[in-house]
Amino acid sequence: MAGTDRYTIVLELNVNGEMRRAAARPADLLLDVLRDSFGLTGAKPGCLNGDCGACTVLVDGWPMKSCLMLAVEAEGKAVTTVEGLKNTAVQREFVDKFAFQCGYCTPGFVMNVYGLAHLRPDADEHTVKDWLQSNICRCTGYEEIRDAVVSVLQRRASSAADAAVAEDATNAADGAVDSPMRKGSAANGSDT
Amino acid sequence: MIPYNFDYYAPATVAEAAALFQRLDAEGKQPLYYSGGTEIITIGRINRIYTEAVIDLKRIPDCRQAAVQSGKLVLGSALTLSELYDSRVFPLLGETGAGVADRTSRNKITFGGNICSKFIYREAVLPLLLTDSEVRIAGPGGARQTPIAEAFDGQLRLGRGEFVVQTVTDESYARMPYVTIKKRKVAAIDYPLVTVAALRTSEGIRIAFSGVCAFPFRSQAVERMLNRRELPLRDRIDQSIALFPAPVISDIKGSAAYRELVLKLVMEQTMRALGGE
Ligand SMILES: Cc1cc2nc3c(=O)[nH]c(=O)nc-3n(C[C@H](O)[C@H](O)[C@H](O)COP(=O)(O)OP(=O)(O)OC[C@H]3O[C@@H](n4cnc5c(N)ncnc54)[C@H](O)[C@@H]3O)c2cc1C
Ligand code: FES
Ligand code: FES
Numbered sequence: 001m002a003g004t005d006r007y008t009i010v011l012e013l014n015v016n017g018e019m020r021r022a023a024a025r026p027a028d029l030l031l032d033v034l035r036d037s038f039g040l041t042g043a044k045p046g047c048l049n050g051d052c053g054a055c056t057v058l059v060d061g062w063p064m065k066s067c068l069m070l071a072v073e074a075e076g077k078a079v080t081t082v083e084g085l086k087n088t089a090v091q092r093e094f095v096d097k098f099a100f101q102c103g104y105c106t107p108g109f110v111m112n113v114y115g116l117a118h119l120r121p122d123a124d125e126h127t128v129k130d131w132l133q134s135n136i137c138r139c140t141g142y143e144e145i146r147d148a149v150v151s152v153l154q155r156r157a158s159s160a161a162d163a164a165v166a167e168d169a170t171n172a173a174d175g176a177v178d179s180p181m182r183k184g185s186a187a188n189g190s191d192t
Numbered sequence: 193m194i195p196y197n198f199d200y201y202a203p204a205t206v207a208e209a210a211a212l213f214q215r216l217d218a219e220g221k222q223p224l225y226y227s228g229g230t231e232i233i234t235i236g237r238i239n240r241i242y243t244e245a246v247i248d249l250k251r252i253p254d255c256r257q258a259a260v261q262s263g264k265l266v267l268g269s270a271l272t273l274s275e276l277y278d279s280r281v282f283p284l285l286g287e288t289g290a291g292v293a294d295r296t297s298r299n300k301i302t303f304g305g306n307i308c309s310k311f312i313y314r315e316a317v318l319p320l321l322l323t324d325s326e327v328r329i330a331g332p333g334g335a336r337q338t339p340i341a342e343a344f345d346g347q348l349r350l351g352r353g354e355f356v357v358q359t360v361t362d363e364s365y366a367r368m369p370y371v372t373i374k375k376r377k378v379a380a381i382d383y384p385l386v387t388v389a390a391l392r393t394s395e396g397i398r399i400a401f402s403g404v405c406a407f408p409f410r411s412q413a414v415e416r417m418l419n420r421r422e423l424p425l426r427d428r429i430d431q432s433i434a435l436f437p438a439p440v441i442s443d444i445k446g447s448a449a450y451r452e453l454v455l456k457l458v459m460e461q462t463m464r465a466l467g468g469e
Pocket of ligand 2: 065
């Protein structure tokens with residue numbers, strides 16, 4: 001691209017709890033910087049149009065389609081990719097319930113469900129459906145994905161789940177939720 | 193990947209944003225205000241919009257405000273549709289906005305971006321039209337507050353370099369009975385075949401539409417006809433459609449005849465739900 005050097009900036013991003021630097025264009029998507037500059041290929045390019053959810057990551061704890069965000073917008077925020085989750089309850093339930101086939105959509109689903117379980121642990125059926133409709137599974141494993149989600153939410157509701165989630169807290173990068181209307185209402189350090 | 197370069201600015205105040213626009217415009221940078229950025233990114237990727245500078249409005253506190261001031265609900269243009277829904281401050285707006293795209297995209301799509309969208313739907317404007325809201329607009333020439341009925345005629349009329357800072361709505365509207373219904377062609381997530389939002393005030397039922405004509409609208413003539421309770425409801429609906437400001441559209445989502453059929457059913461459902469039969 002002509003004249004790109006003049007546009008190159010040094011980005012400093014907090015990804016999975018680590019400060020990382022990358023030379024990038026302001027026009028670069030968060031998805032591309034995560035994959036091409038940091039080698040974090042968990043977030044997948046699918047439609048690149050906001051339709052499929054394969055590129056979903058967490059930004060300050062909220063599910064975000066990384067193809068709909070410029071990397072420069074993520075400066076000063078906590079970005080979590082699937083590489084930042086280590087053997088969390090969500091991942092274990094996806095395995096236990098066979099909630100993937102080819103696996104291409106899985107990181108996006110896992111990040112969305114992880115966000116849901118932490119921001120809306122008491123989610124009702126409507127909320128679960130509303131959030132999960134953000135992701136498409138080309139292999140149509142929706143029933144198994146739903147089973148995994150129900151199981152994650154049930155575990156969170158029980159005290160046994162609290163222990164599992166406390167364990168997640170040490171394994172997952174976390175971030176405070178930055179919303180003017182819901183301050184302090186969601187991801188809080190104790191169970192993220 | 194966006195196939196061209198641009199500079200990114202994140203001003204901290206309304207005045208700074210307007211001054212930046214003026215300077216960048218004078219330099220020939222074709223600046224764009226950038227709110228959620230989802231439209232700029234997705235249509236920029238396919239070269240349907242071009243800019244050499246984007247001005248992000250999200251760091252401006254006024255654009256992120258959500259407050260009640262002297263009985264008026266003040267909502268910043270850079271609030272996301274998810275934030276509006278979750279807050280329940282204005283349920284008609286929250287729920288109409290919740291019909292747009294999908295939940296994760298709505299974590300990024302903003303209220304201001306939706307009403308200023310280049311697409312024809314702009315569904316979040318319907319509640320503003322129904323509640324005679326006002327729009328706070330700022331630009332290089334200063335700030336103004338304008339009734340939505342004057343500022344919006346299918347799309348928001350903004351002068352060069354102007355942007356939406358906030359909307360102002362009488363709080364009493366947030367407590368009135370309302371209905372918001374979106375019908376899509378097939379999928380659960382899609383642009384509308386028909387979206388209808390309606391409100392019952394002490395004077396009668398107000399109703400606004402998206403996806404039906406080539407722009408969202410509310411029409412006094414349509415409302416007058418629909419509120420003529422001496423006529424049977426179906427006759428009122430038939431006659432009100434004849435008063436629409438533009439033809440019902442025909443596209444890949446549905447022919448005009450099919451859209452009109454769905455529209456009539458939705459209008460009947462809406463009127464009955466609000467006790468307007
Ligand atoms: C996956 C997906 C599904 C969608 N589905 C729907 C749908 O069902 N219904 C629907 O109505 N829309 C839908 N949209 C369209 C979306 O609502 C609009 O594109 C909206 O403009 C995006 O908001 P944004 O904040 O991201 O806008 P941006 O990309 O930031 O801006 C959009 C346009 O508005 C201008 N602008 C932004 N903010 C302001 C402001 N405050 N003042 C003046 N101008 C401003 C920008 O310069 C730009 O031209 C969908 C979009 C996506 C990505
Ligand atoms: S690649 Fe981002 S939503 Fe499909
Ligand atoms: S498992 Fe293949 S796309 Fe979902």
